[in-house]
Amino acid sequence: MKRPTGMDPTTSETAPRLGILGGGQLAMMIAEAALSHGATVRVLTPDSRAPATQTSAAIELGSLDDEQALSRLFSRCDHILIESELVDPERLKRAHYRFPEAIITPSLECIRLTRDKLEQKRLFRALGLPTAEFCEVDLTTPLQSLLGLEERFGSGFVLKRARGGYDGRGNLIVDRPGGRNQVVEFLETSKRSRTAVYAEALVPFALELAMVSTRTRDGSVAKHFPLVITEQEVGVCREVLGPATALGVPLRAEAQAREMMDRVASELGICGTFAMEFFLTAKGELVINEMAPRVHNSGHYTLYEDGPSQFDLHVQAVLGLPLSEPRCRGFALMRNLLGPRAIARSPSEVGDLPSGVNVHWYGKGQALPGRKMGHLTARARNRRELAALRLSLREFEQALWSELRREGRVA
Numbered sequence: 001m002k003r004p005t006g007m008d009p010t011t012s013e014t015a016p017r018l019g020i021l022g023g024g025q026l027a028m029m030i031a032e033a034a035l036s037h038g039a040t041v042r043v044l045t046p047d048s049r050a051p052a053t054q055t056s057a058a059i060e061l062g063s064l065d066d067e068q069a070l071s072r073l074f075s076r077c078d079h080i081l082i083e084s085e086l087v088d089p090e091r092l093k094r095a096h097y098r099f100p101e102a103i104i105t106p107s108l109e110c111i112r113l114t115r116d117k118l119e120q121k122r123l124f125r126a127l128g129l130p131t132a133e134f135c136e137v138d139l140t141t142p143l144q145s146l147l148g149l150e151e152r153f154g155s156g157f158v159l160k161r162a163r164g165g166y167d168g169r170g171n172l173i174v175d176r177p178g179g180r181n182q183v184v185e186f187l188e189t190s191k192r193s194r195t196a197v198y199a200e201a202l203v204p205f206a207l208e209l210a211m212v213s214t215r216t217r218d219g220s221v222a223k224h225f226p227l228v229i230t231e232q233e234v235g236v237c238r239e240v241l242g243p244a245t246a247l248g249v250p251l252r253a254e255a256q257a258r259e260m261m262d263r264v265a266s267e268l269g270i271c272g273t274f275a276m277e278f279f280l281t282a283k284g285e286l287v288i289n290e291m292a293p294r295v296h297n298s299g300h301y302t303l304y305e306d307g308p309s310q311f312d313l314h315v316q317a318v319l320g321l322p323l324s325e326p327r328c329r330g331f332a333l334m335r336n337l338l339g340p341r342a343i344a345r346s347p348s349e350v351g352d353l354p355s356g357v358n359v360h361w362y363g364k365g366q367a368l369p370g371r372k373m374g375h376l377t378a379r380a381r382n383r384r385e386l387a388a389l390r391l392s393l394r395e396f397e398q399a400l401w402s403e404l405r406r407e408g409r410v411a
Contacts, residue, residue, distance in 0.1 A: 015040045016319050019077030019102070020057075021064055021092075023050030025362040025372065026083035026295055029303070031057040033311035039319065044073045051362040067091055074099035079318050081105055081272075085115040085293055086164060105217075105318050106293040110268045114293045118162035118198045124288050127267060129260050131288045132279075133201040142187035146180060149199045156202040159186055161195045168235015175202060203287055205279035208232065209244055211257045212299035214313035214323055217271040222262055223313060225326045227254045230277070230298050233338070236370050239390065240301050240334040247331075247383070249280060256286045264291060273314035275299060297372070301334035302326070304358060304377045331380040335393045339367025340401050354378070354392045 016039045020027045023045025031041045031052055041057035043050075044064060053059050062069025064087055074080060074095045080102050089112045096104060106114075113119045124131040135152070137159065138145045149157060161170035172186045190197045208231070213224045227249065228242030241247060245254050261276050275296030277289040299310035308324035316323050353359055353376075361374040376393050380386035 016079065017042070017077045018315075018318070019044065019073045019080045020052065020083060021070075021073075021080065021087055022083035023047055023052035023059070024083055025051045025360075025374075027052040028055055028362065029309075029311045029360070030081060030083065030295065030314065031055045033309065033315045037312070037315050037319065037321070039315070042073060042076055044069055049363075049365060051364065054363050064088075065091060067094055070095035071098055074102045077102050079103050079105060081314075081318065082111065082294055084166075085111050086166070087111065087115070089115070103318075105271050106274075107269060107271075110270060110293050113268065114291060116162045116196075117160060117165070117290055118196055120290055121198065121200075123264070123267065127263055129263065129288055130286065132203050134198050137187065137197040137199055139187055139191040139197060142184045142191070143180070145187065146183050149174075153199065153201050157199045158202060159183065159197055159199055161190055161197055163195055168232075171235065173202070203279045203289075204282060205287070206282045207244075207249065207280040208289075209249065209253070209257070209278040209280055209286070210240070210275060210296070210298035211261060211278075212273055212275045212296055212302070212310045213258070213261045213265070214273045214310070214317050214326075215265045215270050216317050216323065217320065219266060219269070221323055222265065223323045223326050224258050224261070225299060225302060225310065226328055226332075227257050228298060228301065228332070234370060236336070236338060236372070237297050238336055238338070240298055240332070241386070241390075242301065242332045243328060250284055253278075253280060253284070253286050260286075260288060268293070272317045273299070273310045297336070300336075300360070300375050301332040301377055302328070303360060304332070304379060306379060329379055331383065331386045333376075333378045333380065333386060333389055333393070335376045335390075335397065336372050337361075337374040337376065337397055337400070339369060339371040339373050354389075354396060357389075357393065357396075 018034045018039045018041050020030055020043045023043050027043055028051040032055055034041045043052045043057045044060045046063050060073055089108045093108055121134050156175050159172040164170055207229055209227055210230050211227045215222045226243035228240050229244050230237050231239045245251050273295045274293045276291045279287040295310050295314050302309040306329040307327040313323055357376055357378045359376055364373055367373050378389050380389050
């Protein structure tokens with residue numbers, strides 16, 4: 001697939017040097033975009049078989065918590081990017097102090113705030129943006145706290161750990177009587193791990209939506225990809241469909257989403273691609289769920305030959321290049337390939353694809369239940385074709401895992 005480069009080819013001596021913290025699939029796709037834009041790339045990862053090691057980026061083996069490893073990366077790069085906000089900003093701060101020439105994107109303050117979902121909620125409230133009612137939970141007396149939450153929210157709320165949660169992990173839905181022992185255990189476990197917890201009222205949503213946007217470092221330009229519909233499976237994103245407004249979502253929701261993202265990005269001084277997840281209520285109201293200050297799974301549908309991807313714009317913003325214009329031909333579809341069971345070894349290819357479908361395989365060696373092993377992207381000309389395409393991708397995935405079992409590559 002041809003990718004826009006956004007800059008003339010450069011020699012390795014003059015090319016911008018980009019470092020990535022983490023070696024997962026997001027790092028892999030950032031690296032691919034950066035290399036296509038003429039940058040040299042160095043990845044810090046503890047895993048010698050991580051997805052990013054499949055690229056031509058230089059690999060630094062080491063822990064993201066190892067200050068010596070961080071310092072080595074900072075000393076060899078002009079720009080430092082993250083693939084996850086779940087990094088320690090204090091360690092990054094110390095490495096940056098030693099090598100201040102390296103520019104960290106997003107900023108340390110942005111990482112510090114967004115890695116904590118409770119701080120995110122407080123930011124949304126301070127900016128007057130719509131988000132579900134919430135409160136921090138007192139972990140010193142778990143049972144008493146639970147009784148107070150039941151009184152405040154009735155039988156419908158969700159407990160969320162402020163840090164470390166992703167893909168539904170770190171959350172506990174409390175929406176029926178009973179089960180208090182499970183709730184108390186959740187709170188006590190959080191207390192032992194010194195993780196703050198907040199309770200959030202359940203939102204009676206009609207749809208879950210998301211948007212990815214890209215902002216230049218000085219904030220003078222912001223580009224927005226279309227608002228899309230996301231569908232979850234046990235807390236993990238399964239499919240993304242869009243544009244949402246072509247699928248019945250009111251146009252005002254798209255405008256509201258852009259405005260909310262612009263306000264948050266301006267407040268945090270965000271540079272690069274970032275994402276926000278929303279609930280659309282039955283009344284057509286848009287409510288912010290949470291945000292990520294980086295490229296995001298909900299934007300993987302942009303990895304298609306009909307336009308620049310979220311990763312292209314991310315790299316362009318970081319390197320100070322003009323931002324490409326986001327575009328999406330027809331209807332976009334992305335389906336995550338989620339592991340059903342353990343794989344003995346990772347297949348190098350996934351078989352024959354339906355016509356017009358692209359596969360992005362991450363090369364992970366083990367497919368734990370619900371683990372993202374890759375994703376499929378496709379386009380449809382109309383809603384009828386989109387429905388047929390969704391069915392064909394589901395059938396393809398079922399056939400994929402069945403074939404791996406027959407070949408003995410699934411344990």
